[in-house]
Amino acid sequence: MTVLFKIAFRAIQRNKLRSSLTVLGIIIGVGAVIVMVSIGQGAKAFVEKQLESLGTNVLIIIPISTTHAAARGTTGTITLTAEDAFAMVEESAAVSYVSPGIRTTTQVVYGNMNWTTGVSGVGPDYQIIRSWTLKDGRFITQQDVNTMAKVCVLGQTVVINLFGALDPIGRWVRVNNIPFKVVGVLSAKGQSPTGQDQDDMVLMPYTTVQRKIMGVTYISYVLASSTTAESRFEAIDQITSLLRQRHRLRPNEENDFTVISQVEFASTVMETSHTMGILLGSIALVSLFVGGIGIMNIMLVSTTERTREIGIRMAVGAKEKDILFQFLIESTVLSSLGGVIGIIAGIFTSKLVSYYGGWPSLVSPPSIAIAFFFSNMVGIFFGYYPARKASRLNPIEALRYE
Amino acid sequence: MGAVKVSALQGVSLAIKKGEFVAVMGASGSGKSTMMHILGCLDSPTQGSYYLDGIEVSRFSKNELAEIRNKKLGFIFQSFNLLSRTTVVENIELPLIYRKKTSKVDLDKIHRIMHSLGLGGFDRHYPNQLSGGQQQRVAIARAIVNEPTLLLADEPTGNLDSATSKDVMNILRDLNQNMGITIVLVTHETDIALYARRIIVLKDGKVLSDCPSQSSVLSDPSFPG
Numbered sequence: 001m002t003v004l005f006k007i008a009f010r011a012i013q014r015n016k017l018r019s020s021l022t023v024l025g026i027i028i029g030v031g032a033v034i035v036m037v038s039i040g041q042g043a044k045a046f047v048e049k050q051l052e053s054l055g056t057n058v059l060i061i062i063p064i065s066t067t068h069a070a071a072r073g074t075t076g077t078i079t080l081t082a083e084d085a086f087a088m089v090e091e092s093a094a095v096s097y098v099s100p101g102i103r104t105t106t107q108v109v110y111g112n113m114n115w116t117t118g119v120s121g122v123g124p125d126y127q128i129i130r131s132w133t134l135k136d137g138r139f140i141t142q143q144d145v146n147t148m149a150k151v152c153v154l155g156q157t158v159v160i161n162l163f164g165a166l167d168p169i170g171r172w173v174r175v176n177n178i179p180f181k182v183v184g185v186l187s188a189k190g191q192s193p194t195g196q197d198q199d200d201m202v203l204m205p206y207t208t209v210q211r212k213i214m215g216v217t218y219i220s221y222v223l224a225s226s227t228t229a230e231s232r233f234e235a236i237d238q239i240t241s242l243l244r245q246r247h248r249l250r251p252n253e254e255n256d257f258t259v260i261s262q263v264e265f266a267s268t269v270m271e272t273s274h275t276m277g278i279l280l281g282s283i284a285l286v287s288l289f290v291g292g293i294g295i296m297n298i299m300l301v302s303t304t305e306r307t308r309e310i311g312i313r314m315a316v317g318a319k320e321k322d323i324l325f326q327f328l329i330e331s332t333v334l335s336s337l338g339g340v341i342g343i344i345a346g347i348f349t350s351k352l353v354s355y356y357g358g359w360p361s362l363v364s365p366p367s368i369a370i371a372f373f374f375s376n377m378v379g380i381f382f383g384y385y386p387a388r389k390a391s392r393l394n395p396i397e398a399l400r401y402e
Numbered sequence: 403m404g405a406v407k408v409s410a411l412q413g414v415s416l417a418i419k420k421g422e423f424v425a426v427m428g429a430s431g432s433g434k435s436t437m438m439h440i441l442g443c444l445d446s447p448t449q450g451s452y453y454l455d456g457i458e459v460s461r462f463s464k465n466e467l468a469e470i471r472n473k474k475l476g477f478i479f480q481s482f483n484l485l486s487r488t489t490v491v492e493n494i495e496l497p498l499i500y501r502k503k504t505s506k507v508d509l510d511k512i513h514r515i516m517h518s519l520g521l522g523g524f525d526r527h528y529p530n531q532l533s534g535g536q537q538q539r540v541a542i543a544r545a546i547v548n549e550p551t552l553l554l555a556d557e558p559t560g561n562l563d564s565a566t567s568k569d570v571m572n573i574l575r576d577l578n579q580n581m582g583i584t585i586v587l588v589t590h591e592t593d594i595a596l597y598a599r600r601i602i603v604l605k606d607g608k609v610l611s612d613c614p615s616q617s618s619v620l621s622d623p624s625f626p627g
Binding site (some may be wrong): 003010014311312313314316317318319321322396 | 445464472473477483484488497
């Protein structure tokens with residue numbers, strides 16, 4: 001067997017240009033697989049990271065049932081209260097944190113700058129639920145909520161648009177002509193999986209938004225977190241029965257609220273990126289296939305050209321399987337060589353693509369292993385026919401071949 | 403259209419003893435190539451039997467024939483049939499690498515053979531760097547490296563000038579006389595055939611004559627060689 005390897009290597013060396021062109025086909029194929037798969041995986045990882053930034057255990061409870069509320073004419077907006085929110089954390093074992101939320105879109109003014117953005121009234125646990133870090137200052141406290149303090153925490157986009165390079169901490173912005181003191185700045189979070197800028201908002205105590213800005217007593221949503229990502233279904237059940245009880249709904253009545261899990265919401269986005277990954281991967285596989293045809297082509301030429309050599313080897317006692325393995329090893333060595341170089345080229349290219357193209361890419365060991373495995377399979381698969389053809393030659397005719 | 407069935411050899415019956423030096427002659431189409439192929443285990447007869455070294459090989463499979471060729475036969479061809487771009491030593495050791503047990507190739511033995519054939523120092527040379535005579539000697543070295551029972555030489559001097567032809571034929575005669583290697587030589591040249599001790603003449607697939615070279619019709623100058 002080692003002898004056959006030696007023979008194969010020597011045959012490859014003898015035709016350097018031809019061998020390298022053949023290998024090039026595989027390099028491109030394997031490289032393309034690596035690049036495409038890593039871009040696909042990168043996109044997936046990006047979405048996953050986004051999802052994590054939303055929180056895998058985050059639940060959103062909004063008023064109005066998804067089914068017939070509108071038809072019934074129920075104005076569900078008033079049905080959800082801050083007390084509902086606190087009842088959840090007290091009575092539902094699977095819920096660990098809640099934050100009442102009320103949201104409005106309005107203009108925020110600083111000096112002669114103004115910016116229209118979403119103003120969210122939230123509770124102190126909002127930061128924990130969203131696992132959001134502060135860039136500067138402090139978050140909204142229970143004290144702020146209790147006193148309806150006129151304080152706010154700004155998202156990065158708002159800071160940039162109102163303050164530019166200035167440090168906003170301690171400065172006052174105006175909303176509905178009421179001055180609010182900036183006590184904190186959130187760190188940048190970027191786009192949500194659905195493409196919204198999560199940094200384009202202002203946070204305030206929910207009591208402040210209710211009373212000072214909107215003049216209402218209800219809240220527009222509750223943000224809750226389950227104890228773990230797995231317990232979110234439990235939490236959904238507990239919240240549902242609790243709210244039905246609190247809202248005194250009869251068994252035949254529809255829910256006047258909806259519990260949404262971020263995970264289920266984002267999984268749609270995940271699926272899309274997964275589909276894209278598969279698509280990219282299959283395109284790459286086609287080019288690997290083409291590379292394989294290149295190997296087959298070269299091996300066919302090579303076996304024809306070396307008919308006499310095959311005849312000589314057979315005359316001195318080479319068996320069918322000796323010839324078969326000789327050419328099979330040759331094609332497999334070519335393709336795995338292309339595989340190794342292609343993997344290196346692919347890793348390099350995907351780094352370039354993500355660096356210059358801004359595409360996230362992730363080269364994973366499994367994708368490398370799969371690409372290498374495939375390149376070997378290509379060598380064996382496309383090398384088999386020419387090798388078999390060579391091994392089946394009649395020694396007499398092979399020796400006569402000119 | 404279709405292949406027409408032609409019997410290249412018909413009713414040929416002959417025995418070659420160990421240590422003989424036999425020349426097979428005949429015009430083209432006489433069946434000498436076919437005979438060569440059968441004797442060389444490159445082909446099997448459609449009918450009849452062939453005992454090589456006491457073994458009936460005519461019904462052997464392709465793989466079994468390959469093994470027999472590897473163990474018991476050596477070939478010398480008109481066109482040398484050396485592997486180009488492969489060194490002299492590698493050409494000579496070729497039969498040994500297809501041995502069932504790929505034990506260490508005996509380089510000493512190869513060198514001894516090369517030396518005895520006047521190829522000393524040509525180890526790293528390639529066939530195209532050698533003269534025709536040298537190339538044929540490399541082919542002879544390859545043919546005897548496995549200590550064959552039977553050495554088959556198919557027009558071994560066909561591509562050589564007369565002086566080199568003589569050299570090569572003397573080597574063959576020497577191998578036969580001093581090493582006791584059985585040789586079957588196929589040629590159409592009378593003077594080459596006369597190196598053998600027995601001459602078989604084929605015509606239309608049948609043995610026309612089979613006798614010691616001294617008494618062969620070929621020795622008769624009037625025979626149209």
